[in-house]
Amino acid sequence: MADIGTVKLAVPGSVRRGSVARVRTLVIHPQERVERQGGRSVDRNYRFVNRVVVTYLGREIAVIEPSTAISENPTFTIPFRATEAGQLKVTFFDSHGVKFEGTAEVKVT
Amino acid sequence: MTATLTRRAWLGLAALGAAVAAWRPWPARAQGHLANLAPEEPIAETMKRLFGNRTIKDGASLITIDMPLIAEDGASVPIAVEVKSPMTAESHVKAIYILAEKNLRPLNVKISLTPAAGQAYVGTNLRLADSGPVRVVAETGDGALWIASRDVRVAVAGCAA
Numbered sequence: 702m703a704d705i706g707t708v709k710l711a712v713p714g715s716v717r718r719g720s721v722a723r724v725r726t727l728v729i730h731p732q733e734r735v736e737r738q739g740g741r742s743v744d745r746n747y748r749f750v751n752r753v754v755v756t757y758l759g760r761e762i763a764v765i766e767p768s769t770a771i772s773e774n775p776t777f778t779i780p781f782r783a784t785e786a787g788q789l790k791v792t793f794f795d796s797h798g799v800k801f802e803g804t805a806e807v808k809v810t
Numbered sequence: 811m812t813a814t815l816t817r818r819a820w821l822g823l824a825a826l827g828a829a830v831a832a833w834r835p836w837p838a839r840a841q842g843h844l845a846n847l848a849p850e851e852p853i854a855e856t857m858k859r860l861f862g863n864r865t866i867k868d869g870a871s872l873i874t875i876d877m878p879l880i881a882e883d884g885a886s887v888p889i890a891v892e893v894k895s896p897m898t899a900e901s902h903v904k905a906i907y908i909l910a911e912k913n914l915r916p917l918n919v920k921i922s923l924t925p926a927a928g929q930a931y932v933g934t935n936l937r938l939a940d941s942g943p944v945r946v947v948a949e950t951g952d953g954a955l956w957i958a959s960r961d962v963r964v965a966v967a968g969c970a971a
Binding site (some may be wrong): 721723725733734735742744745746747748749751757760761762763764765766767768769770771772773775776777778779780781782796797798 | 840841842843844845846847848850885886887890897910913914915917918919920921922923924926927928929930931932933934935936937938
């Protein structure tokens with residue numbers, strides 16, 4: 702998992718001003734699941750993404766709180782209203798206190 | 811004599827202070843322990859914990875759940891949820907909860923949205939432990955709750971824990 706933490710973002714090439722577009726985002730991450738032994742959960746510090754913040758033009762669009770029941774390499778599609786050209790930013794936080802960021806430029810016509 | 815003791819006490823305090831300062835950030839880095847996860851419980855308990863005794867209205871006409879009927883691999887089941895909403899400051903969907911009835915920890919994910927999203931939509935991939943209903947609860951800005959559900963058959967269990 703050498704590339705753990707790689708964030709990918711996909712936004713449409715250009716968006717009509719005022720319309721709603723969607724950003725698809727993904728982070729390369731193991732999103733560890735709880736292990737069980739003899740029918741009981743093993744207690745250790747599992748590593749999974751537990752918070753995702755999506756901002757557009759510096760304003761918050763969405764906050765996602767995933768659990769371990771989200772697939773490996775968590776992916777999310779989130780809508781946003783394209784009011785102006787600017788930066789869309791997604792920040793993934795994991796349970797080990799590590800932060801992964803990705804940005805995309807939104808072009809408005 | 812007293813001066814030495816005071817100095818010693820001071821050093822002790824300083825060491826204690828340093829230890830506390832060093833220890834503090836540790837819980838923030840270790841959020842993956844079972845105590846920080848949602849407890850293993852039946853879905854009824856999760857619903858109670860999340861929504862208390864608030865009434866949840868049938869939102870089948872408001873909430874669209876796009877999921878395969880048969881999921882080949884429970885480790886990654888695509889889901890897309892859309893809730894009909896004008897997404898204005900007065901009337902918008904504040905949060906979407908996705909819960910899997912057969913998972914040991916039923917809450918898969920909570921998504922909080924702001925009116926700037928323009929649409930109440932989310933797409934992601936779930937882990938499903940077994941065939942069963944997936945519930946979606948939408949919470950609007952005024953605190954009203956709506957629920958919809960979809961049955962999914964899982965061919966290979968996803969061990970979602």
